[in-house]
Amino acid sequence: MNRPDEKTLNRWLEGELEGEELRKIDAWAETHAGDLDNEFKCEIGWEALNDEMMSAIPESTEPPYPEFFNSKIQQAILDEMPATNVELPASSLWQKLRLVVAPAAISALVAFYAGTQMQNSQATDPSEVVSEESSVYVPHTGIVAAISESNEATEIILNGLNPISDELDIAAGDTSPGNSPMMATTREEVNPYIIF
Amino acid sequence: MKRTFQIFPILLLIMLSSVSSLSAQAKVKTNLDRGTDSVGELKVSLIFGTNGDVDQAGKDLKSPSKAQLVALKNLKTIKFTNYRLLGEDQQPILRSYENWANPMKSSKEILLSFQPLGNPISGHLKMDLEFWQSHEKIMKSGATLKKGKPLFIQGPAWRGGKIIIAVELMSLAKE
Numbered sequence: 117m118n119r120p121d122e123k124t125l126n127r128w129l130e131g132e133l134e135g136e137e138l139r140k141i142d143a144w145a146e147t148h149a150g151d152l153d154n155e156f157k158c159e160i161g162w163e164a165l166n167d168e169m170m171s172a173i174p175e176s177t178e179p180p181y182p183e184f185f186n187s188k189i190q191q192a193i194l195d196e197m198p199a200t201n202v203e204l205p206a207s208s209l210w211q212k213l214r215l216v217v218a219p220a221a222i223s224a225l226v227a228f229y230a231g232t233q234m235q236n237s238q239a240t241d242p243s244e245v246v247s248e249e250s251s252v253y254v255p256h257t258g259i260v261a262a263i264s265e266s267n268e269a270t271e272i273i274l275n276g277l278n279p280i281s282d283e284l285d286i287a288a289g290d291t292s293p294g295n296s297p298m299m300a301t302t303r304e305e306v307n308p309y310i311i312f
Numbered sequence: 313m314k315r316t317f318q319i320f321p322i323l324l325l326i327m328l329s330s331v332s333s334l335s336a337q338a339k340v341k342t343n344l345d346r347g348t349d350s351v352g353e354l355k356v357s358l359i360f361g362t363n364g365d366v367d368q369a370g371k372d373l374k375s376p377s378k379a380q381l382v383a384l385k386n387l388k389t390i391k392f393t394n395y396r397l398l399g400e401d402q403q404p405i406l407r408s409y410e411n412w413a414n415p416m417k418s419s420k421e422i423l424l425s426f427q428p429l430g431n432p433i434s435g436h437l438k439m440d441l442e443f444w445q446s447h448e449k450i451m452k453s454g455a456t457l458k459k460g461k462p463l464f465i466q467g468p469a470w471r472g473g474k475i476i477i478a479v480e481l482m483s484l485a486k487e
Contacts (some may be wrong), residue, residue, distance in 0.1 A: 250455040250463070261451060264389045269462045273391050274443075274451060279469035281422060286470070287360075287370035287398050289418030294422045294447040298412045 117144045119151075347408035351432060352484040354422050354457075356413035357400040361392035361466075362473025369396045369471060378479060380428060381460055390466050390476060398475075402482060406439070412476070415477075421446060422467065422475060432484050443467065443477065457481040 120128070122143055127133050128141045131301040179185040223298050252261040282289045361368040361384070363404050373396040376384065384395055399416035405428055411426040423444040430438050436458045442461055443451040445468055455463050467475040 186349055210435045214413055225376075232404060246363065250453055253452040255449060255452070259450065262389070266388060267461070268386050269383055269453065271387055271388055272451070272453065272463070274465065277450065278470040280445070280475065282471050284421065284470075285370070285375060286419045286421045289416065292419045292446040296423075297425075297444055297447055297449070298414070298420065298423060 119148070120144060316426055332443035344446075347406065349407045350485065351407050351428055352405045352437060353482040354405050354411070354413065354426060355400060355402040355478075355480045355482050356415050356417035357478040357480070358363075358398040358422055359476040359478055360396040360470070360473050361390065361394070361476050362471075363393050365474075366394035366396050366471045368473065369398065373397060376478075380462075383478075384476075387464060390464055390474075392473065394473075395476075396460055410457075422477065424477060426479075426481065429454065435484060437481060437484060441479065459484060 117140060124133070124137075124141065126143070128138070133141055144223065168255060249265065250263055250272070252263055252272055254261050254274070259276040262273045262275070264273070280286065283291075338425070341349065346420070351397055357380065359377065359380070360366070362368065371422060375381070376395050376397045381395065382424040384390070384392075385392065386450075401413045401415045401417070403413050404409055405411060405426065406480075410427045412422060413426065415422065415424075427440045428437055429440050436456050438454065438456050441453045441455050441463075442449055443453070443465055450467075451465070453463075453465075457463060461481075463479040465477040467477055
């Protein structure tokens, strides 16, 4: 048998060959053992070196508290990493809420400040909010009201009113027939303490 | 000793709550209804104005005060040569109640009801004024009054002249 190709030899070395192919290569290897020794000398040397090194390294031992140990290592790694690359742990409910609460609190503060300023402006400069203009509403049709404003007085002229009968001596106390609209709300009649 | 320090904050809390409770009760008793507080005084005068015989209103009637006459003479639209005072009424302005002025004590032919529309601001008081004639509401006005600036309403005709209602803010409570 001719010398098998490199690929087949590697497969043979890895133990991947089976059946007739394995038998052929085994037979060839028995007759060409010297060639094989020369060819794989280097690799065999590496394996021996590897075994020697592995035997020199002591067997690994578990730390007494592995989870704590791992977490400390992870924390140390995270601390060393730049801030942008740090993956934050899942935020708590308060951390989520503060994103909403903080702007709301700032808005409330601004609104409160604005409110106090508005109130102050009213107190300091009331002339801006006090309108001296009078308004008139006349429920009866046919009656017209005219307003005249000056610095000294306000005048309202009511035209279209029914005249008071000349026969009625109002100066002497006469009144047209009917019920008085006056309600019992004069100061003398309102006594909140009377019920106690 | 340690126990005393533990009890002390509890006692303090009880004292504070008692004081606040008593204070609230006292407030309720003293301020049962602030609506009855007076925020000022309003004078309503009923004046008869005519260019004719002033005695038509009545022979024993007085002339308006000098200040009123000066104000009447300075009016732009209400102009008469003669004036007589039919009556006047000065009433406190209750903070949140309807008030009534009855210038002619015995007659209720002409009445004025009034109610503040807010707190006095810088000497001004916005008021809801209602003019009543013969038991009917004739006019409703949202007038802003201030001391020294009266409001004159020229009302119905009577005996050759006109009835004039003069509304003056006499005083205003401190703001």
